[in-house]
Amino acid sequence: MLMENRPYVSIVVCVYNESGNNQPLLDQLHRALQSLDYEIIYVNDGSTDATLAELLAGRNERLTILDLQKNYGQSAALSAGIDAARGRFIVTMDGDQQNDPLDIIPMLRIADEQDVDLVMGRRHNRQDASWSRVWPSRLANGLIRRTLDLPIDDNGCALKVFRADCVKRIGLYGELHRFIAALAHLDGARIVQVPVRHHPRRIGQSKYGLGRTGRVLSDLFLLLFFKRYLNRPMHLFGGLGMLLLFGGFFLSMRFLWTSDAAVTGLDRFAVGAIWLLAGLQFLAFGVSLDLQMRTYYESQGKKSYIIRRTYTYHTRVPEPVRQHTYYQTEFVE
16 A cells, blocks of 8 residues: 555445445535545445445446455444555445435544544434334443443444544454444544434335344443453453352252252252353353454454455456346345
């Protein structure tokens, strides 16, 4: 990468089956950013509709398209876009036209003039029609704010402006994209939040809903572990282990010295204790596997995605893609 050719800002948009939204959003971005030196990076996360063909039809010298090998999920797609971004600042946003490109320049001005690492959007007058999106989001925001001491009201807003060196230090695996602000906060980033516009989705279907709530909670546990115990895991697991050890000892003593009539009740309690222990073991196992995965990727320089092809303005496009006959059969929800 030649630093003299480095743009001021990179816009990263990750899309999965957003046919119909791509060209309108590209037009809005070009109009909003015409006064800046910018690049737009679209990451096609294994779309099975006409998304790739639409993006190729809208190519110009500002646009780079990363076509991923399959649907890896939003965290991996976001990592691909951030890794490819060359700008001093990196803007992330959704491709569904709910974020407004007109908010980007004011956010960039704050990031540049106030010397902050991350400017986050807070959706004003949120336009999500479904309660299955709004209420889980409010619950998750409250939990994140309280458990991680993160002074952010709206973690779900995709419109964010990062200093490049800040966001490129963050490793995104699994589904940690929704906690990218929390990860930056744990890394010592200076964060401010500003109100932004939010438009209703007019084309396509939302990929969010109640089904993701459980995954949000499990990732929140992982983030809480990172915050409090990453450098001293025995303070957490050792303490829990000793508590369970003494609890099991006293339960065993009570079982030995109680009459047969009391055994039934004790058995019920023991079953509950076993289930509790199993739950703790699963949580600990999940944290262990996640840490091993991070070590695997980071120590060997491996990526959580594979780029099938990168398209720029000068890339020759294969005929099947131009004819909208591109299909991707392997995908992940």
